[in-house]
Structures are given as C-alpha cells and as structure tokens.
Amino acid sequence: MNRWAERLWSLLFLMVPVAGVGVFIWAMADGYGMRGHWLPENIDEQGKVIDSLFLFILGLTGVIFVGTGVALFWFLWRYGAAGNRDARVRYTHGSHTLEVVWSILPAATLLFIAIYQMDAWADAKIRRPTIVVNGQEQPKPPIAEITGRQFEWRIRYAGRDGVIGTRDDLFTVNELHLPVHEEIVLVIKTEDVLHSFFLPNLRVKQDVVPGMKQYVWFKPIRTGQYDIVCAELCGWGHYKMRGRLVLQTREEFDRWFEQEWNNQELRSYTPPEPEE
Amino acid sequence: MIQKSHNEVHEGDAARGGMTFWEFLNTYVFSRDHKVIGLQFLFSTLLWFLVGGILALGIRWQLAYPWQPMPIIGQWLFAEEGGQISPEFYTTLFTMHATVMIFFVIIPILAGAFGNFLIPLMIGAEDMAFPTLNMLSYWFMWPAFICIGLSFFAPPYGAGAGWTSYPTLASNPAAAPASGHAQTLWLLGITFVGVSSMMGSVNYMTTIIQMRAPGMTMFRLPLTIWGMFITAILQAFALPILTAAGFMQLMDRMLGTGFFHPGTVGNQQRGAG
Ligand code: HEM
Ligand SMILES: [Cu+2]
Numbered sequence: 001m002n003r004w005a006e007r008l009w010s011l012l013f014l015m016v017p018v019a020g021v022g023v024f025i026w027a028m029a030d031g032y033g034m035r036g037h038w039l040p041e042n043i044d045e046q047g048k049v050i051d052s053l054f055l056f057i058l059g060l061t062g063v064i065f066v067g068t069g070v071a072l073f074w075f076l077w078r079y080g081a082a083g084n085r086d087a088r089v090r091y092t093h094g095s096h097t098l099e100v101v102w103s104i105l106p107a108a109t110l111l112f113i114a115i116y117q118m119d120a121w122a123d124a125k126i127r128r129p130t131i132v133v134n135g136q137e138q139p140k141p142p143i144a145e146i147t148g149r150q151f152e153w154r155i156r157y158a159g160r161d162g163v164i165g166t167r168d169d170l171f172t173v174n175e176l177h178l179p180v181h182e183e184i185v186l187v188i189k190t191e192d193v194l195h196s197f198f199l200p201n202l203r204v205k206q207d208v209v210p211g212m213k214q215y216v217w218f219k220p221i222r223t224g225q226y227d228i229v230c231a232e233l234c235g236w237g238h239y240k241m242r243g244r245l246v247l248q249t250r251e252e253f254d255r256w257f258e259q260e261w262n263n264q265e266l267r268s269y270t271p272p273e274p275e276e
Numbered sequence: 277m278i279q280k281s282h283n284e285v286h287e288g289d290a291a292r293g294g295m296t297f298w299e300f301l302n303t304y305v306f307s308r309d310h311k312v313i314g315l316q317f318l319f320s321t322l323l324w325f326l327v328g329g330i331l332a333l334g335i336r337w338q339l340a341y342p343w344q345p346m347p348i349i350g351q352w353l354f355a356e357e358g359g360q361i362s363p364e365f366y367t368t369l370f371t372m373h374a375t376v377m378i379f380f381v382i383i384p385i386l387a388g389a390f391g392n393f394l395i396p397l398m399i400g401a402e403d404m405a406f407p408t409l410n411m412l413s414y415w416f417m418w419p420a421f422i423c424i425g426l427s428f429f430a431p432p433y434g435a436g437a438g439w440t441s442y443p444t445l446a447s448n449p450a451a452a453p454a455s456g457h458a459q460t461l462w463l464l465g466i467t468f469v470g471v472s473s474m475m476g477s478v479n480y481m482t483t484i485i486q487m488r489a490p491g492m493t494m495f496r497l498p499l500t501i502w503g504m505f506i507t508a509i510l511q512a513f514a515l516p517i518l519t520a521a522g523f524m525q526l527m528d529r530m531l532g533t534g535f536f537h538p539g540t541v542g543n544q545q546r547g548a549g
Contacts, residue, residue, distance in 0.1 A: 192451055193451045194443075211538025212538075235436075236363045236366075
C-alpha cells in the first residue's frame with residue numbers, strides 16, 4: 001500500500017469512534033432522523049437513579065471505545081509499512097505486567113459496578129414500599145393485579161376494600177389508570193406464556209413467569225398518558241401487546257374509578273375466593 | 277474398532293496415489309483427520325450462513341416496508357396474505373435467522389472449524405486426542421441439519437418461539453399456534469447440535485491439556501488456544517444442562533409431561549387461570 005492509501009485507511013478507521021460518538025450525541029440532541037431515539041421521558045421519582053447508572057456505564061464503555069479506536073488509528077497512521085521502510089522492528093515476547101494490568105483493571109471495574117448498583121437494584125426489586133397497620137410495618141398491598149395473556153393486559157383493581165378478589169373489584173383491559181405522587185404497588189402474573197411488563201417512562205420492567213407472582217412498585221410524578229409494553233416475545237401478536245397508562249391526580253382517579261365501577265355489569269358475577 | 281480398520285486403509289494412501297471408494301470415504305467423508313473435519317465444518321457452516329442471511333433479508337424487508345407485498349417471491353411464498361409477511365411468519369423469520377446464525381454458524385464455525393483446524397497445529401499435536409469422537413461430532417451435525425431443514429417445510433414453515441426457545445411459548449403446543457411440528461423439529465435439531473458440541477468440547481479440552489508438544493507449557497500457549505480452551509470448558513458446563521432442558525421441552529410437547537407448565541400434573545393440564 002502506498003502512503004496515501006495508508007492515510008486514507010487510517011482516517012476511515014478514525015471515523016468509527018467519531019461516527020459512534022456522533023450518533024449518540026445526535027440522538028441525545030433529538031436531531032433530525034433520531035427523534036425519540038434517546039431515553040423516553042422519565043416520570044418516576046427513582047427513575048433518575050436508573051438513568052444515571054445507564055449513563056455512567058455508557059460513559060465508561062464510551063471512553064474505552066474511543067480510546068481503542070483512536071489507538072488503532074494512531075498505529076495505522078504512524079506505523080504503516082510505506083512510511084517506515086527503513087525503520088528497525090522491535091520484537092517482544094509479551095509483557096506479564098501489561099497482561100496483569102489489563103486483566104485486573106476490567107475485573108475491578110466490573111466488581112465496582114456490581115457493588116455500586118446494589119442499592120438501586122434493592123430499591124427497584126427488593127425493598128417493597130411498606131405501610132403501618134396497627135403500629136406494625138408491613139408490605140404495601142397492591143392497588144391492582146395485572147395479568148398478561150396473549151395478547152393483552154387484563155387489569156383488576158382491588159377496589160375500596162383494598163383486597164383483590166372481592167366483589168368490589170374493577171376490571172379493565174389494557175387501560176391502567178393510576179394516581180400520581182403515591183407509592184404504587186402492582187402484582188403481576190401471566191395466564192399463559194412469558195411476558196414482560198414494561199413501563200418505559202417509569203423505568204420499570206419485570207418478566208412475568210407462568211406460575212409465579214411478581215410485584216413492581218414506582219412513584220409517578222407527572223400526569224399524562226404513557227405506554228405499557230410487552231417486552232418478551234410471547235407469540236405472533238407480541239408486537240401489538242400494548243396498553244395505556246393514564247396518570248391522574250387523586251381526585252381525577254377517584255372520579256374515573258367511580259364512573260367505571262358504576263358502568264360495570266356485575267349482577268351475574270360471583271367473585272372467586274380471595275387469593276391473598 | 278473403526279479405528280483399526282481405518283489405520284489399515286490409511287497407511288498406503290500416499291504411496292499408491294489412487295484410492296478405492298472406501299478409502300475415499302474414509303479420507304474425505306468419514307474422516308478422522310482434524311484438518312478435513314475442520315474444513316467439513318467450515319463449508320457446512322458457510323452454507324448455513326447463506327441461509328441465515330436470506331432470512332435476515334426477509335426480516336429487514338418487513339421492517340423497511342411494513343405491510344407491503346414482497347416483490348417477486350412474495351406472491352409465490354405468501355399468496356394467502358397477498359404477498360405480505362404475516363406476523364406469524366415474521367416471528368418465524370427472526371427465530372430461524374437467529375437459530376441458524378447462532379447454532380449453525382457461529383458455534384460450529386468457531387469451535388468446529390477453527391478449533392479443529394488450529395488447535396493441533398498451534399500446540400504441536402499430531403491430531404486431536406480422540407479422532408473418532410471428532411468425526412462423530414461433525415456427523416452429529418447432520419441430523420441437526422436435517423431436523424432444522426425439515427422444520428422449514430412443516431407448517432408454519434419454521435419455529436416461532438425465538439432462538440432462546442423459552443417455555444411455555446416453546447413447550448406448550450397450544451401456546452404458539454404458529455409453531456406446531458416445526459418447534460418440535462427445532463428442539464430435536466438443537467439437541468443434536470448440543471450433543472455434537474459436547475463431543476467437540478471434550479476433545480478440545482483433552483487435546484489442549486494432554487497433547488501439547490514438549491516445551492509448550494500452558495503459559496506459552498497462543499491466546500487463541502486459551503480462548504478456545506476456556507470456550508470448551510464453558511461448553512462442557514453449559515451444554516449438558518441445555519440439552520437436558522431441550523429434552524424436557526420435547527417431553528412436554530410430545531408426551532404431555534409438565535416440566536415447564538405450572539399447574540400441570542402428569543398429563544392433566546389445568547385450564548388457564
Ligand atoms: C447482514 C447481516 C444481518 C442482518 C441484516 C440481521 C438482521 C437482524 C434483525 C433485523 C434482527 C431483529 C429481528 C427482530 O427482533 O424483529 C435480528 C435478530 C437476531 N440476529 Fe441478526 N442479522 C444479521 C446477522 C446476524 C449474525 C451474523 C448473527 C449471529 C451470529 C445474528 C444473530 C441474531 C440474533 C441472535 C437475533 C435475535 C433473534 C431473537 O430475538 O430471537 N444476526 N437480526
Ligand atoms: Cu406479551
């Protein structure tokens with residue numbers, strides 16, 4: 001290869017980190033053609049913790065990505081055969097120090113991330129919100145039960161008595177209304193296959209496994225309409241397994257609930273035994 | 277047994293020049309030579325690479341032009357849908373694309389082709405530790421090729437539960453009306469791939485540990501060989517479990533067992549709920 005071809009190729013390789021970083025910045029800036037490709041609007045009180053973890057890991061991998069890309073470019077640019085015809089070659093049989101360093105650094109980094117994220121994980125998956133009943137702290141009961149099935153989300157509100165499976169339950173399909181500024185607990189399960197209950201704007205995603213019950217919790221801080229999505233392939237209709245999340249003030253929510261409840265036809269309905 | 281007769285045949289080859297039919301079969305078809313087996317893996321996987329690529333084209337067509345008839349072959353393949361890719365067939369397309377790419381290209385090309393060809397050469401061994409096992413590991417791919425190949429012809433023309441084959445979508449025939457016999461053939465095929473890879477991994481581990489040339493200590497091994505060594509160890513740990521899980525899914529589908537179906541006792545499946 002002549003000197004010019006070498007230069008051209010090294011610049012081409014330099015384009016990898018440049019374009020890579022560029023695409024991310026373009027997406028973050030909501031640039032033309034990339035609209036809506038960056039993180040969806042966060043409306044959860046804890047969502048920023050998840051987002052900052054994501055950004056932290058993105059930054060870390062980004063630095064390594066750019067570093068290796070630029071190093072590759074520099075070696076191509078500086079040490080190509082055409083420009084170094086008379087240079088003497090240096091042979092190496094490897095360096096134990098280097099190998100130890102580049103083994104320990106990534107291991108330590110991974111360990112750091114594993115420890116650093118523990119609190120966020122516990123908040124999202126382990127420390128369910130509690131309430132105090134008769135001086136005793138206990139897990140907050142779910143406001144509704146969500147049952148995934150091919151290809152819809154069936155929703156069953158606990159109703160005024162706060163217990164799911166009683167006569168004052170309210171049933172809806174694919175439409176989940178919730179009050180804002182409150183700790184929401186949902187119990188989710190599936191009737192058939194694996195699904196994944198995904199609320200992108202609340203940074204909540206939980207697989208629902210046949211035969212198991214899972215709990216998710218979050219605290220929305222903004223009213224409006226958002227998506228409910230299925231995030232696990234569940235058959236041919238997976239693509240259309242969507243629902244609508246409507247976040248309202250407490251008063252609006254109560255009014256909606258009352259209205260739906262009054263519209264619900266229950267005369268011929270006998271509720272099954274309460275499950276909990 | 278096979279080993280003995282093979283050696284007898286093999287010895288005179290080069291000297292005589294010509295070959296009988298059986299010698300040809302032993303040298304190039306049911307070969308126990310690591311290089312020939314490596315090449316067999318290489319060319320088989322390259323063919324599957326083409327299949328996987330064609331399936332990817334189908335996926336990309338639907339993503340680029342949703343709900344539009346596919347030109348030329350659309351009318352022929354999906355006449356009932358007016359030449360369009362149906363949602364059912366889309367799940368089949370990406371399931372089979374990923375399956376082919378993962379189990380019939382990447383795994384057998386890296387371990388089967390490059391591992392076989394390179395390990396003995398790079399560690400200074402004359403061949404693999406178990407040449408017959410090596411031959412079997414290639415030929416166990418053929419039942420897999422046949423099962424996966426057939427699954428394209430069993431309605432709905434390919435499995436549709438994703439390449440990860442998660443139960444209960446994959447294990448309950450009623451869960452994916454679009455999967456039918458194709459899913460069963462898929463599971464059989466992947467089980468054969470698993471058996472083949474297990475045989476390979478035993479061979480690679482033994483060869484790397486036992487057959488290095490004098491002076492080739494573990495820490496002088498090229499990094500490539502270390503990579504393959506670790507891969508073989510991981511395969512030896514993971515594949516028996518995956519293969520057993522594949523069998524369990526097969527039994528759930530075919531014999532009515534309930535390994536993956538909560539609320540199932542023996543043959544009795546409780547209704548949903
Ligand atoms: C030109 C080359 C390729 C193209 C255009 C392509 C295209 C795609 C697309 C569009 C999907 C997403 C399908 C969906 O979820 O709707 C996909 C999935 C996938 N592809 Fe490829 N692909 C290519 C090569 C490969 C290769 C070389 C491999 C692996 C060796 C591979 C492995 C996979 C896997 C594992 C999935 C996930 C499938 C699933 O979710 O079940 N692909 N491919
Ligand atoms: Cu789903």
